[in-house]
Amino acid sequence: MVESTVKDLVAVLAQGREADFAAQWAGEAAAALGLDGLAASLLVGEPELIWFSEEVSARLEDLQFTLGEGPSLEAARAGAICLVADVRSAPAARWAGFLPAVTQLGVRAVFAFPLRLGSLKVGALTGHRHRPGMMSGESIEHALTLCDALTDFLLRKRLPSPSPGDAAHTPPGTAGLVHLHRAEVHQATGMIAVQLGIPLPAALSRLRAEAFATGRGITEVAASVLRGGLRLTANNDPTDSA
Template identity: 45%
Template structure:
C-alpha cells in the first residue's frame, strides 16, 4: 500500500480503531521497521506502531538524549543512517540501547503546524543507510497528516478503548511519569525539572522503563 493510499485512509483507520495496523503499514511504506510520535520534544509519547518504537522513545525520554529530542529539525528529516558510527560519541547510552534493540538507523521528521513544532515523528530501521529522497518527502507528508489528526484529537472523542501503553494509541503514554514527577517535586522540595532528572536517574540506574519507575513511586502514595 502506498503512502498516498494510507493518508487517504487515515481517518477511516482511526474511526475503525485500527491505529496500530495503519501505523505498521505506514512504517513499511516508508521503508522503516516502525514509527512513533512524541510531543513536546520527546516528553509525551502519543502514537507508536510497535514495541521497539515505544522502547526507543522511552529510552530517549529517560536518557534525555537522541535524535528525537534534538531541538533543531530545520533540515528535515534528521537522519542517523548508522547508529554504530558517530552516534556512540554523541549519545552513548542511547546508542547502546539501540544496539540492544538491533536498531541500526533512526530518522526524525518534525510534527508541526505552520512554523510551530508540536513534536516529532521518529522512525527506525534494522539496517544502516540513508533514506531515499522519496522516503524523506513521504515522511514529511505523514508527519503533517498526523499533526492535523493530533490537533483535532480530544481524549475520548473518537470512542477509543485504547489506553496508555497500547501500541498505536493516541493517549498520554507518560501521564504517570508526569504525576510521579509532581510527587517527587513535593516530597523532595525541588523544582519539577530537577524531580524529572531524579526520576530518570532512578529508572536508568535500575535498568527499568521510566513508566515502571513512575508507577513504583505512585504505588507508595497512601490510598
Template identity: 45%
Template sequence: MRLTDDHIALLGVDGMTVSATANRTAELAWSSDEASARLDDEQFTFGEGPVIDAIDTGAPVLCSSLDVTGRWPGFTAAALKRDVHAVFAFPVMLGAISIGALMCHRRAAGSMDKAAVTTALALADSLTPALLTNPDDSEAEVWSQQLHRAEIHQAAGFISVYLDVSLVEALSRLRAHALSQERPIVEVARDVVARRLKLPRDLHHS
C-alpha cells in the first residue's frame, strides 16, 4: 500500500512518515515530503520522540501541543524550530509485536478528533504487509526510502574503525557531533563518508 496526499488530507495533518523497526532502531521507510523526513531524523538524532515511544509501548502516542509537553525535550525543541506543534504516532503491529509506526504531524496545535484517530489506527494496521515486504522482491511494492539512513550507518562504520570503538559508540559519537554543531545527522554522516570530516580521537561522549 502507498500513502498519498488524500490520506494526509483525510487525517487533517500536514505530513506523515512510516518507520520500520530494524536492528533495534526505527528506520524511516517512507515520508510524505522532505520536511517530514527531516523531522524523523530529529528523533533518530536525539533518540527520543513519538515514533520511538509508539514502537516501544505498542500504543498510540497523541501529543496535541509540543509547546507544553516535557516528554521529549530535545526532539520537541527541534520540532518547534521546524514549526511543528502537534505529533501523533500509531504503532504498526504484527500480533503483539511492534514492527513500525505511522507518524502524523501538524503545524497547528490541537487534538486529533476521534474519527481521525480511528482512521489512523486502521491505516497503521493496513501497513503491516508493506513493512513485511522483502525489499529484494522485484515483484513487490517497496518503500521509496528503504535506504534513507544508509549513509548514517556507513559513517558509523567509518568512525568505528577510525576511533576503534563499537558501532553503538560510533553512532553515539556521530549523534553527539550533529547535536553540538546543530546540523542534521544525515549531513554530518555524508561529510564523514566523503572524508570531509573526521571526529577527533579524544572526543569524550557523556
C-alpha cells in the first residue's frame, strides 16, 4: 500500500500540474512516510520554504532559518542525509541553538533529505515526528525516491529566487506549494539595510537576532518592521511601537 502511494505521488509530480496537488501532496507524502509533517526548502543563498504539510512543519523550517542551523540546512548545504531519531539525545554542541528550541514545538525526531541532482544542490525535504524513533529502511528509501521526483519537478518549474529588495508583497502561504513564504522577511531585510546603512547579510542577521531574543517567529518580526511598529537599531535596542 505505501509503495503504491509513493508511486502515485511521484506520478503527480511527473505530470507537473501544480493545481492537482498543491494542497495535498505534502500531507499525503508525510503520511506515506510515517511522519507527522513534511516540508521542502530551496537553497537559494538562504533557504526558502516553498512547501509544507501543516503549521509545525513551517515553524520548524522557520526556526532553522532564524538560527542558521539545523538538520534541514545541513542536508541542503552538504547534500547528505541528516537523520535525528531523538533531538533530546543529540549532542548539544552540534546545534546549540536548535536542539533546545525545537523541543518547544513538540518535535522529537527530524529527518532531512537533500534535494540534489549530481553535484547540484537544490534544497532539502524535511520530515518530523512528535515521538522519538528512527525511520524504517523502507521509509528512507521511499523518501529518497520522492526527493528525486521533487528535485526534477522543482528544476522543471524553475521557481523564482527571492529578492530582498523586491517591493511586491507576497503573503506567506498555507499548507501546500507556496512561493516566497518569507517574502516579508526579504522585504524587511531590505528596509533594515536602508535604515541602518548596512549590507543585506548584516540586516538579515539583525532581524534573526531580534526574533531569537524575543522568542517570536522571524516572519512575525518582519511583519512588525514592515508595518512600522518595530524599528531596529544598530545597537540591538529596538524601538517597538506596535
